[in-house]
Amino acid sequence: MLVEEAMKTDVITVNKETTIQEAIELLEKHKIRHIPVVEQDHTLIGIVSDRDIRDARPSIFHKHLDDDQFLQEPVSKIMKSPVHTAHPFDFIDEAAVILYEKDIGSLPVVTDDDKLEGILTETDVLHTLIKLTGAHQPSSRIEVVVPNISGQLANIANILKEHDVNVTSVLVYPTKDTKNKTLTFRVQTMDPRQIISEIKKKGYEVSWPALPRWSYDE
Numbered sequence: 001m002l003v004e005e006a007m008k009t010d011v012i013t014v015n016k017e018t019t020i021q022e023a024i025e026l027l028e029k030h031k032i033r034h035i036p037v038v039e040q041d042h043t044l045i046g047i048v049s050d051r052d053i054r055d056a057r058p059s060i061f062h063k064h065l066d067d068d069q070f071l072q073e074p075v076s077k078i079m080k081s082p083v084h085t086a087h088p089f090d091f092i093d094e095a096a097v098i099l100y101e102k103d104i105g106s107l108p109v110v111t112d113d114d115k116l117e118g119i120l121t122e123t124d125v126l127h128t129l130i131k132l133t134g135a136h137q138p139s140s141r142i143e144v145v146v147p148n149i150s151g152q153l154a155n156i157a158n159i160l161k162e163h164d165v166n167v168t169s170v171l172v173y174p175t176k177d178t179k180n181k182t183l184t185f186r187v188q189t190m191d192p193r194q195i196i197s198e199i200k201k202k203g204y205e206v207s208w209p210a211l212p213r214w215s216y217d218e
Contacts (some may be wrong), residue, residue: 003095004088006128007109007118013038016045016076020056023048023075034106036116037079044108044116046079053078085110088117096125133186134168140192142185143208144199148178156183156199163195182207 012026013036023035027050037046056078058067086095086107095107099122109118130136146152153170160167166188173182187195196206 001092001128001132002088003086003090003092003107003109003120004118006092006124007086007088007120008124009118011036011108011116011119013042013116014048014075015039016079017074019072020053020075020078021071024053024071027053034119034121035075036083036108036119037075037081038116042115044083044085044110044114046076046081047083047106047108048075048079049105052080083108086120087111092120092125092128095120099125132169133171135186137168137188138190139168139186139188140190141208142187142192142196142199142206144183144185145175145180145205145207146183148181152181153183155202156185156204159198159202160185160187160195163198165189165195184208 012030012032014023014026016037016039018037026035027033033051034047034049036044037048038044056070058070084098084102084104084107086098086109088109088111098107099105106119106121108116109120111117144156146156153172157167168186168188170186171184173184175182189195192209196209199206
């Protein structure tokens with residue numbers, strides 16, 4: 001999935017002369033945590049978050065600093081620049097890596113000429129992950145430990161095909177033992193016992209669901 005399919009396009013923005021007080025009001029009004037700072041032509045020049053404001057705000061222990069004066073300062077004084085960004089045609093997983101590695105909560109989405117197109121937040125990524133895995137749909141989860149060699153995914157998929165079960169998603173996880181890996185299938189059936197039984201007959205370990213032996217043996 002591409003970033004443009006998950007990003008929000010109705011982005012609340014400010015310019016570099018917007019006061020910190022105005023930025024706070026926008027954050028609270030629209031229940032958001034990040035506001036991109038743009039030029040008049042919509043070129044991205046920075047970003048301000050609620051955390052930036054908290055970090056820059058005078059502490060109650062520094063009485064010589066005027067909070068009212070701070071609130072009337074332009075956001076350019078506290079904005080982050082340059083900004084970590086994504087492109088509309090980036091893959092969502094690549095954008096998620098940036099959010100994770102940089103420990104940030106959002107990525108402004110810009111075109112090749114740095115014009116703001118949208119914004120992708122960690123919440124957008126989470127919602128996308130749920131959709132991609134099919135976790136929000138009625139289904140069953142089956143985890144199978146297989147040797148870390150080619151052809152294992154096809155082998156399990158053939159078993160599912162024989163039982164005429166649709167697969168919503170497939171994920172591959174490493175295991176502590178590098179000789180193996182875990183294949184996680186979300187399948188559109190609420191009773192996977194016959195499938196589990198067949199998988200086990202083929203010599204595979206089913207790590208989830210951890211059903212008692214009598215529940216999957218014929």
